[in-house]
Each structure stands twice: as structure tokens, then as C-alpha cells.
Amino acid sequence: MASSDKVTIIGGGIGGLAMANALQHFGIPFDLYEQSPELSEVGAGIGLTEATIRILDKMDLGNMLWRQGSKVKEVYMPDKNLKVRRHITVNSEMVCIHRARLIDILKSRLAKEVIHLNKKAISIETAKNENIITFEDGQSVESACTVAADGIHSVLRRQVFPAIKLRYINQTIWRGISEAPMPQNFGQSYLEIWDEDLRFLVIHINDSEIFWLGVKSEKPGGEDNPETIREDLLKLFQNFHPELKELIRTSKNVLRNDMADLGTVPRTWYKNRLVFLGDSIHATTPNLAQGGCQSIEDAWCLAKCLKKFGPDYSTAYETYQSLREKKVMKIVKDSWNFGKAAHTSNPFYHYGYRFLLTKAPKFILRKQEAFLNDLSYLREI
Ligand SMILES: Cc1cc2nc3c(=O)[nH]c(=O)nc-3n(C[C@H](O)[C@H](O)[C@H](O)COP(=O)(O)OP(=O)(O)OC[C@H]3O[C@@H](n4cnc5c(N)ncnc54)[C@H](O)[C@@H]3O)c2cc1C
Numbered sequence: 001m002a003s004s005d006k007v008t009i010i011g012g013g014i015g016g017l018a019m020a021n022a023l024q025h026f027g028i029p030f031d032l033y034e035q036s037p038e039l040s041e042v043g044a045g046i047g048l049t050e051a052t053i054r055i056l057d058k059m060d061l062g063n064m065l066w067r068q069g070s071k072v073k074e075v076y077m078p079d080k081n082l083k084v085r086r087h088i089t090v091n092s093e094m095v096c097i098h099r100a101r102l103i104d105i106l107k108s109r110l111a112k113e114v115i116h117l118n119k120k121a122i123s124i125e126t127a128k129n130e131n132i133i134t135f136e137d138g139q140s141v142e143s144a145c146t147v148a149a150d151g152i153h154s155v156l157r158r159q160v161f162p163a164i165k166l167r168y169i170n171q172t173i174w175r176g177i178s179e180a181p182m183p184q185n186f187g188q189s190y191l192e193i194w195d196e197d198l199r200f201l202v203i204h205i206n207d208s209e210i211f212w213l214g215v216k217s218e219k220p221g222g223e224d225n226p227e228t229i230r231e232d233l234l235k236l237f238q239n240f241h242p243e244l245k246e247l248i249r250t251s252k253n254v255l256r257n258d259m260a261d262l263g264t265v266p267r268t269w270y271k272n273r274l275v276f277l278g279d280s281i282h283a284t285t286p287n288l289a290q291g292g293c294q295s296i297e298d299a300w301c302l303a304k305c306l307k308k309f310g311p312d313y314s315t316a317y318e319t320y321q322s323l324r325e326k327k328v329m330k331i332v333k334d335s336w337n338f339g340k341a342a343h344t345s346n347p348f349y350h351y352g353y354r355f356l357l358t359k360a361p362k363f364i365l366r367k368q369e370a371f372l373n374d375l376s377y378l379r380e381i
Pocket of ligand 1: 010011012013014015016033034035036045046047048119120121122149150151152154155173175257277278279280284286289290291292293294295
């Protein structure tokens with residue numbers, strides 16, 4: 001069994017890799033263990049907001065992000081025929097990037113020796129002074145500080161906190177990337193289209209690729225026929241503008257997810273020497289496009305706490321949770337409510353929310369933007 005004074009990170013997704021970069025920034029040694037044979041992500045885009053971009057800047061990754069992603073300048077809320085109902089110029093920084101490019105950026109400054117691939121953690125024994133993590137290949141590591149960043153289906157969380165359950169919102173989301181042009185020359189924009197029970201989102205991610213998402217109410221557990229998925233979605237969105245349907249028609253791959261989160265029941269984010277970050281402890285529905293952003297924010301805050309409190313891990317973990325919890329839980333709640341309102345069959349809420357979105361004074365939207373971009377709590381550490 002290998003023994004380590006280094007921080008042990010389980011999971012090499014957005015949160016785990018951000019944690020590795022943050023620890024490197026603060027000069028704290030670490031090892032990262034990822035179950036897959038390579039560090040990669042699904043073929044889709046991801047939007048990052050200003051607070052996250054500022055953190056990536058501190059990790060010296062911001063320049064790469066701007067070079068490889070697309071700055072989102074305008075938000076439009078058109079109808080399904082692309083007639084604009086609302087237009088908002090984005091005040092703060094916002095970037096949308098191919099997920100694979102984001103992973104490439106996050107791994108670009110990490111030494112190969114600290115990344116251990118094909119390492120699926122299957123169990124953890126966590127005690128007052130140490131954790132022992134066992135991997136599928138039979139090997140184990142001892143670790144004084146373990147960061148679980150193993151995603152919404154976290155094996156470690158299910159073992160340590162079995163009472164935390166997935167909560168499905170009964171909505172299914174499909175995603176794809178197309179090389180067709182941005183509909184109607186909307187340029188470097190984000191389009192959010194609501195039509196009865198359907199939602200369609202379009203985002204420019206670089207000069208040759210457009211990322212789209214389609215959402216519909218549906219119980220979890222459904223499956224697509226890979227042979228007919230594009231035709232099936234074209235039928236579902238048949239009344240939408242032809243240039244929107246062209247995005248579906250020309251996508252190489254279409255991904256499907258049943259939207260879920262981990263709810264808002266209060267919980268502890270750590271036990272003994274084990275601490276959780278990102279989706280593994282506070283997964284959110286993607287309605288506000290914040291899950292990845294919050295994983296990166298967690299990583300920066302946790303690394304700062306570890307730097308400040310050194311081997312006093314209990315204080316580091318407790319401070320990390322107390323600084324992060326309020327913001328994250330509000331996002332989980334708002335994202336859930338937004339998704340519910342967008343697809344409710346109750347016309348009062350559905351049209352009320354639509355009215356709010358298209359007519360709400362800009363200061364309300366700016367307030368939400370300011371809340372998401374606020375990093376002032378980090379001054380406490
Ligand atoms: C449709 C959709 C759209 C989204 N859009 C956005 C967006 O625009 N902006 C945004 O900020 N967020 C968005 N999100 C959310 C975002 O994708 C997640 O919040 C983010 O990926 C969470 O990062 P993570 O590192 O916590 O978990 P993950 O990305 O799930 O990474 C977990 C990693 O751990 C590894 N792993 C799992 N189990 C083990 C194990 N036992 N041992 C070792 N390794 C393991 C996995 O292979 C993976 O690499 C979206 C999500 C969805 C579903």
C-alpha cells in the first residue's frame with residue numbers, strides 16, 4: 001500500500017482538475033486518480049461565468065480560455081421562429097467553450113507523474129487521521145487529505161453519506177455540436193427559446209462550431225435509438241425555425257441526460273479526512289449553467305483553506321463549507337425552480353415566468369449576474 005502526505009484527488013473532471021491546478025498554485029503537493037484511460041470530456045459545450053474566469057486567470061489559464069472559447073456578448077430570447085422578444089447585452093465576462101478544450105486547458109500545466117489514469121476508486125475507509133482508498137485494480141493508497149471530485153454518481157459519497165439521494169426534475173436534455181452557421185447571423189450570442197413544454201438553447205462556441213441543447217418534460221430512464229435520434233428530435237422540434245433544426249440535423253453526436261441534482265437538504269461536505277467538491281456533493285440541474293463553474297469555485301476556495309490551515313484539516317474543511325455553502329445552495333434551488341417554471345403545466349407559473357424573463361427590469365437580471373460573479377467571501381481566507 002502506498003502512503004502519501006500529499007493531497008489525494010479522486011476524479012479528473014472539471015472539479016478535480018481545477019483542484020489540482022489550485023493546489024499547484026499554492027505549492028501543495030497532490031496526486032490525482034481518474035477512472036478513465038484518459039482525461040477527456042463529452043462532445044458538448046460549457047458556459048463559464050465571470051467569477052470562474054477570474055479564478056482560471058489566477059491559475060494562469062485565462063489566456064488559453066479566451067483563445068479557445070467564444071466570448072458571449074449578447075443574450076437573446078426569441079420565439080421558435082427566431083423573432084426576438086428580448087435582447088440583453090452581457091455586462092460581465094462570459095465564455096462558452098468545447099468541453100474537451102476546457103479539459104485540455106485544465107490539464108495543460110499539470111505534470112504527467114501526478115495524474116494516475118485507469119484508477120477507479122471503489123471504497124474508502126475514513127478515520128480521524130487518515131483515509132485508505134482502494135481501487136478496482138486491488139491497489140490502495142493511504143492519504144491524510146482526500147478530495148472527492150468523482151461527480152454526481154460519486155461512489156465515495158454513496159458510501160460515506162448514503163442518505164443523500166439523486167433528485168430528478170423529470171426533464172430530459174439533449175445536446176449536440178454542429179458546424180452549421182449560427183442561425184440568422186446572431187453572432188457570438190446565446191439564444192434561449194421557450195415554446196410550451198419545449199426549450200431550445202443555442203450558443204456560439206468558436207468560429208466553426210455551434211452548441212445547442214433541447215429540453216422536454218420526460219420521466220427519467222428513457223433511451224434513444226442512436227439510428228433515429230436526429231429524426232426523432234427533428235419531429236419533436238418540428239415547428240421550430242429551419243435553421244435551428246439544421247443544427248440538430250448536422251450534429252455528429254447527440255447526448256442525452258435526465259436532469260437531476262442532489263437536492264437542498266442540509267448536509268456536511270466532509271467526514272474525518274475526506275472532503276467533497278463539485279457535483280459529488282452539490283450537483284445542480286443545468287438550468288443556470290453553473291455546476292462546472294461552482295466546482296471550479298469550490299476547488300479554489302478549498303485549496304486556499306488548505307493553504308491557510310495546513311494540517312489542521314478539520315478547520316480547513318469546515319471553513320471551506322461555511323464559505324461556499326450559501327452561494328451553492330441558492331444556485332441549486334434557483335436552478336431547480338427555473339427548470340420547474342419553464343416546463344410547468346400550470347399556465348399561471350409558466351406564463352408568469354415567461355413574462356418575468358421577457359419583461360423583467362434589467363436590474364433584476366443584473367442582480368442575479370452580480371450574485372453569480374461575487375467572490376468577495378474569499379477575502380475571509
Ligand atoms: C446538459 C448539461 C449542461 C451543463 N452545462 C453547464 C454549463 O454550461 N456551465 C457549467 O458550469 N456547468 C454545466 N453543467 C454542469 C457541469 O457539467 C458539471 O457540474 C461539472 O462537470 C461537474 O464537475 P465535477 O468535476 O464535479 O464532476 P464530473 O465532471 O462528473 O467529473 C467527475 C470525474 O470523476 C471521475 N470518476 C467518477 N467516479 C470515479 C471513481 N470512482 N474513481 C475515479 N474517478 C472517478 C469521472 O470519470 C470524471 O472524470 C452542465 C451539465 C449538464 C448535464
